[in-house]
Amino acid sequence: MSLLHTPKNRPATKSVQLMTTCLCDAFFADVARATVEILEYLGVDIELPDGQTCCGQPAFNGGDWNASRKVVRHVIKTFKGSKPVVIPSGSCAAMIYHGAPLAFEKETDLPAVNALAGRSWELVDYIVNGLGVKQWEGTFKAKIAFHSSCHLRGSESSKAIRQLLNSINGIEIVPLDEAEQCCGFGGTFSVSFPNVSTSMGTLKVEKLLENHPDYIVSADMGCVLHLGGIIDKSNNNTPRLHVAQVLRDALKNAGKLKK
Amino acid sequence: MNTSQEIDAYARDIKKDIRNAVYDGCKKTSEKRYSVLASDFKDADALREMAGKIKQHTLEHLDDYLQKAEANLQKNGAHVHWAMTGEKANEIIADIMRQHNCKRMVKAKSMVSEETHLVSYLEKQGFECVETDLGEFIVQIDGDHPSHIVKPIVHKNRRDIAKSFEREGLGDYNDDPTTITRRARVYLRNKYIEADVGLTGANFVSAESGRIVLITNEGNARFCMAANRVHIAIVGIEKLVPRDRDLAIFLNLLARSGTGQQLTVYTQFIGGPKASSQPSGPEHTHVIFVDNRRSEVLASECKEILRCIRCGACLNVCPVYRQTSGHAYRSIYPGPVGAVLSPLLAGEKFPELSDLPKASSLCGACNEVCPVNIPIPDLLLRLRDKAKREGAKKGMKGTPPMGLWATLASQPGMWQAGLAAGHTMNYIPTEMIPHPAAQAWQASRKLPKFQGGEFRKWFKNRN
Structure with a gap:
C-alpha cells in the first residue's frame, strides 16, 4: 500500500561506499560490523569514508533546515564519486534520497544532492533489488517479530527484508497486530513530545511481544533505540537485532562465516 | 512526564475512557478501510495516485474551473455568491435568510461552516439553527466542538450521550444506541418540518455540470435540502472536480477511505432548484463559495493540502491522533491534515498553531492512506522549517537546538x-x-x- 519514492536506475555495482549511520557509529557497532560481513560475503568491496558523520536528519525533522543543509553538504563532500552508497538504515537512506532533495529544493547545489540521492540504497534493498540476491543461506532457529520501520514506506525494502528472512532455514516470523504503526521515536519528537512518544512506543512493544518472539528485528536502529529503551526500563529483556545481524548470524550458524 | 508542548500535555492528561474511545474507533475504522480497499481493488494505490493528480490539476487551474462552475450553477438556476472570508460567508447566509423570510434553519454537516462559526453567528442574529447530523447534533446540545472530521463525537461514549439527552428533555436516561438514535430522529423530524431553510456543504461540485454532490449515511442532508423552499450550500473553493465522470473515482475512494464503506447510504447529485415539471424540492438554491485563506494556501509551498476531500483516514491511522484525540489540536481540523491546514488557515496567527506540525513522528501512515495522496509528512516538515525561519516559538519548544550539532x-x-x-x-x-x-x-x-x-x-x- 505505498507509492515508491526511491530513485530509479540506481547503480548496483559491487564496489560501494558504506554510510555507517551515526547511531551505529555511537551505539551499535556490531550492526555496522554485521553489515560489512554480509556485504563482503556477497563479494562486495567496501569503502568507508573516514570523514562521515551523520545524514542530517535530526535537524531536518527538527525543523532547522539550515542546520540540516550544512550537514548534508558535508555528506556530499564525504561521499564523492559514483559508487552506490549503502546504508543500513531505512530512515537515513530516506533522508538521503527523499529528505535532502526536499530541503534543497530552492538551493543551487540541488543537482549534487540529487546525484547522491540517485546512488543511495537501504542495505537490504541493495542486496535484493540491486544485487539480485533473492534468498539467504544459513540457519537461524528463532521466533522473530519484524518491525517494519516507517521510513521503509514507499520503498521495496520491507518486501525485500521479508523475502530474505523468510528464506532463512529455521526462522519463524510471528504475526503482528497493527504492524504498520510507528514505534514513536521520530527523532527529536521523542524528546519534545515525550508523553505521546512513550505511549506509542509502549503500545508498539506490547504488540511486538504479544506472540513471545525470541528477538525483535528491525532495519532501523532509531526504532530499536526507542523500543529497546522502553523494553530495558521494563522487566522484559527481549533482545533486539538489526536485519544485518540476523543475516550474518544465519551464515555463521551454518558455518559459512567464521564465528 | 514534564513537557513543554501543549498537545503532549493534552495527551498526558486525557481521561482514559476518552483515549480508549478514540483509539478503538480509529483502529477499527482504519482496519475496515484497509480490508475494503484491498478486497475491492487490485491496485488501490493507483487509484489514490490518479485521484491526487485530478485534484492537483483542478487546483492548478482553479480560476478556470471556478468560473465554469459558476456559469453552470447559474445555468441550472442556482444563485452563486463569493465570500473571501468566513465572516462574509456568514453575512451572505443571514442576508439570504432575511431575503426569503426564513427564521429556522436545519443544517447538515459542513466543515467549512465550522470554520466560519456559522451556527453561533446565526443564533446571535436571532435565527434558529439546528444541526441534523447526529454527531453534530450531540456536539451542539453539549456546547462542545467536533473532535474528528467525519466522526465529530468519536471522543464521547454512549453513556455521555444518554446523560446529555436526559438533560435536554429528550427522554429518561437510556444509553441504548438505537433508543438514542430514535429519540434524535423524532426530535429532528419536527425540526425539519418547522424549518424554512436547509443548509448543506458539498462534498464535490462538478465544474462541467454545476452538479453539487453530497454524501451522508443518515439522509439528513437530503432532508435539509429537499424539504425546504430554500437550499443554501456553503462550499470551500477547493471542492471542485473538473467533470462529472471524475466523480467515479472520488466516490469510490471517499467512503472506503473515510468509514470503510463501499458507498455511503445516501449519495445525492443536486442539479439546482426544482424545475417546474418537478413536484417538490427547493425553489431557491444558493451556493456560496468560500475562500477564507484558501487562495493563500494555494500560493504557499503546501498547496497540495487543498486536495483534501475530508475523509478522515489520516486521523484514523495516525498514532499521534489516537493518543491525543482531536481537541488537543485546538483547531477545526485536527490530526495530520489539520496539523498542516489549521496553521495555514490561521494566517497571521500562524505562530499560535506552529506547534501542530511538530505533533508527528513523521511516520508517513497518513500519506499512505490518503485517497488523494497528499504528501502530508513533507508538508509538516515544510511548516516546521517555516516556523523556525519565522521564529515561531511555540513550534520550537522542546526541540533541542541544532546549531552546535550541525557544526560538529x-x-x-x-x-x-x-x-x-x-x-x-x-x-x-x-x-x-x-x-x-x-x-x-x-x-x-x-x-x-x-x-x-x-x-x-x-x-x-x-x-
Whole structure:
C-alpha cells in the first residue's frame, strides 16, 4: 500500500561506499560490523569514508533546515564519486534520497544532492533489488517479530527484508497486530513530545511481544533505540537485532562465516 | 512526564475512557478501510495516485474551473455568491435568510461552516439553527466542538450521550444506541418540518455540470435540502472536480477511505432548484463559495493540502491522533491534515498553531492512506522549517537546538573527538545528564551503552 519514492536506475555495482549511520557509529557497532560481513560475503568491496558523520536528519525533522543543509553538504563532500552508497538504515537512506532533495529544493547545489540521492540504497534493498540476491543461506532457529520501520514506506525494502528472512532455514516470523504503526521515536519528537512518544512506543512493544518472539528485528536502529529503551526500563529483556545481524548470524550458524 | 508542548500535555492528561474511545474507533475504522480497499481493488494505490493528480490539476487551474462552475450553477438556476472570508460567508447566509423570510434553519454537516462559526453567528442574529447530523447534533446540545472530521463525537461514549439527552428533555436516561438514535430522529423530524431553510456543504461540485454532490449515511442532508423552499450550500473553493465522470473515482475512494464503506447510504447529485415539471424540492438554491485563506494556501509551498476531500483516514491511522484525540489540536481540523491546514488557515496567527506540525513522528501512515495522496509528512516538515525561519516559538519548544550539532557533524575531526569523549556517558547515569532532551528521554527510556568509534577501529584493524 505505498507509492515508491526511491530513485530509479540506481547503480548496483559491487564496489560501494558504506554510510555507517551515526547511531551505529555511537551505539551499535556490531550492526555496522554485521553489515560489512554480509556485504563482503556477497563479494562486495567496501569503502568507508573516514570523514562521515551523520545524514542530517535530526535537524531536518527538527525543523532547522539550515542546520540540516550544512550537514548534508558535508555528506556530499564525504561521499564523492559514483559508487552506490549503502546504508543500513531505512530512515537515513530516506533522508538521503527523499529528505535532502526536499530541503534543497530552492538551493543551487540541488543537482549534487540529487546525484547522491540517485546512488543511495537501504542495505537490504541493495542486496535484493540491486544485487539480485533473492534468498539467504544459513540457519537461524528463532521466533522473530519484524518491525517494519516507517521510513521503509514507499520503498521495496520491507518486501525485500521479508523475502530474505523468510528464506532463512529455521526462522519463524510471528504475526503482528497493527504492524504498520510507528514505534514513536521520530527523532527529536521523542524528546519534545515525550508523553505521546512513550505511549506509542509502549503500545508498539506490547504488540511486538504479544506472540513471545525470541528477538525483535528491525532495519532501523532509531526504532530499536526507542523500543529497546522502553523494553530495558521494563522487566522484559527481549533482545533486539538489526536485519544485518540476523543475516550474518544465519551464515555463521551454518558455518559459512567464521564465528 | 514534564513537557513543554501543549498537545503532549493534552495527551498526558486525557481521561482514559476518552483515549480508549478514540483509539478503538480509529483502529477499527482504519482496519475496515484497509480490508475494503484491498478486497475491492487490485491496485488501490493507483487509484489514490490518479485521484491526487485530478485534484492537483483542478487546483492548478482553479480560476478556470471556478468560473465554469459558476456559469453552470447559474445555468441550472442556482444563485452563486463569493465570500473571501468566513465572516462574509456568514453575512451572505443571514442576508439570504432575511431575503426569503426564513427564521429556522436545519443544517447538515459542513466543515467549512465550522470554520466560519456559522451556527453561533446565526443564533446571535436571532435565527434558529439546528444541526441534523447526529454527531453534530450531540456536539451542539453539549456546547462542545467536533473532535474528528467525519466522526465529530468519536471522543464521547454512549453513556455521555444518554446523560446529555436526559438533560435536554429528550427522554429518561437510556444509553441504548438505537433508543438514542430514535429519540434524535423524532426530535429532528419536527425540526425539519418547522424549518424554512436547509443548509448543506458539498462534498464535490462538478465544474462541467454545476452538479453539487453530497454524501451522508443518515439522509439528513437530503432532508435539509429537499424539504425546504430554500437550499443554501456553503462550499470551500477547493471542492471542485473538473467533470462529472471524475466523480467515479472520488466516490469510490471517499467512503472506503473515510468509514470503510463501499458507498455511503445516501449519495445525492443536486442539479439546482426544482424545475417546474418537478413536484417538490427547493425553489431557491444558493451556493456560496468560500475562500477564507484558501487562495493563500494555494500560493504557499503546501498547496497540495487543498486536495483534501475530508475523509478522515489520516486521523484514523495516525498514532499521534489516537493518543491525543482531536481537541488537543485546538483547531477545526485536527490530526495530520489539520496539523498542516489549521496553521495555514490561521494566517497571521500562524505562530499560535506552529506547534501542530511538530505533533508527528513523521511516520508517513497518513500519506499512505490518503485517497488523494497528499504528501502530508513533507508538508509538516515544510511548516516546521517555516516556523523556525519565522521564529515561531511555540513550534520550537522542546526541540533541542541544532546549531552546535550541525557544526560538529560537518567537521569530522570534532565528530570523532566527540565519539571518543562520549564514552564518559557510560559512567554517568542518564538521570544526571543536565540536558532537557536527556531528561525527557530518560524519564521513560534507557540509553544503550555508548560504543563510539568501536566499529571504525574494528574496520581499520581487521585482517
